Amino acid sequence: MKQIFEKFLFRVGSETANEAKKIAPYKTGNLKKDIQVISVNDKSVTIGNTKLAPYAKFVYFGTKPHMIKVKKARVLANKKSGIIFGKKVNHPGTKANPYLKNALDSYIKGGGFTRAKSALANEVKNRIVNDIKRAFK
Structure with missing residues (x-):
């Protein structure tokens, strides 16, 4: 059963990551390219960005107004x-763009999660039926 739940969570994570790639902001393309399933087990799945887009957290959560000062130049x-x-220059900050949360919301509203749950239910049912058949052989 553990593998069935892991497969289900990987499907949900992958499909959510694909949805996030559609709606994430685009400037250089690195942010979109970098959205991926980072880890998965039978209890959880983690999607997000890696080091290709280290600025992803600033896009996702936004930034407060701040001062940018000269470092080397x-x-x-x-x-x-x-x-x-x-x-130095006063930066007005940036508005948060929670593209991963928005992608999950879109995935759920679009019926993707319901389809994944149905597939999970079928796999669990098939596994149980097969286990019962083996038990009575």
């Missing part, structure tokens, strides 16, 4: 636009 600048900001 003499001034902060945007190389693409050529704008120079100075030695």
Whole structure:
């Protein structure tokens, strides 16, 4: 039975990760590429991002307004636009984008979780029937 539950949770995690890849914000593509099932056992599944997108937590939870200060260069600048900001700049913060939670909600509302539960019920039923047949041989 342990393998059946692990398979079920892997399915839920994988399908939720695929849903998250559809709705996650896109800039370089690393955040979307990096969404994956990190671990699974018969009791839990963990999905998220790894080191390919170390900024994922800032996207997911957002950031408070904060000061960005110069570290190595003499001034902060945007190389693409050529704008120079100075030695420090007030960052207004970013709004949270809980794309993993939103993906799970979408997966559940879209019927994916119901289909996975039905498949789980069928597998459990089949296992029990097979165990009963073996017991009476």
